[in-house]
Amino acid sequence: MVKTTLIILTIILIALVASIFIIGPKINSNSSISAENSEIKDSVQYITIKAGGGYSPKLSSVKANMPTKLIVKTNGAYDCSSSLIIHSIGFQKILPQTGETEIDLGTQKAGESLQGVCSMGMYSFLINFN
Numbered sequence: 001m002v003k004t005t006l007i008i009l010t011i012i013l014i015a016l017v018a019s020i021f022i023i024g025p026k027i028n029s030n031s032s033i034s035a036e037n038s039e040i041k042d043s044v045q046y047i048t049i050k051a052g053g054g055y056s057p058k059l060s061s062v063k064a065n066m067p068t069k070l071i072v073k074t075n076g077a078y079d080c081s082s083s084l085i086i087h088s089i090g091f092q093k094i095l096p097q098t099g100e101t102e103i104d105l106g107t108q109k110a111g112e113s114l115q116g117v118c119s120m121g122m123y124s125f126l127i128n129f130n
Contacts, residue, residue, distance in 0.1 A: 044067045051073065055125035067106070069103065071102055078097065080120040105127075
């Protein structure tokens with residue numbers, strides 16, 4: 001009886017530890033939705049995205065009907081996320097390994113979206129204009 005209880009408790013403990021390592025990182029991963037990565041300066045909206053091992057945040061919701069610029073920050077980016085494509089505005093560029101790149105997105109209407117992808121199509125981000 002004691003041996004069976006000990007085996008059950010060990011299995012439960014292993015499952016809890018495994019869930020921390022498997023589920024935990026996904027909660028704080030770069031799949032977050034963010035409106036905190038934008039700011040307005042001099043009537044221009046700036047959206048900041050980090051590139052390297054993917055894009056963060058993956059989904060942003062920002063204001064429509066105002067001039068908008070995207071700031072892509074890299075810090076030692078060495079993977080395909082440093083090769084950014086935004087098809088809807090005809091943008092394609094290899095970003096610097098470390099630094100900031102400013103991209104003029106123009107003025108987008110409510111309900112429109114812009115998607116950025118890496119050159120291999122592995123990583124992407126989406127900006128929704130509301």
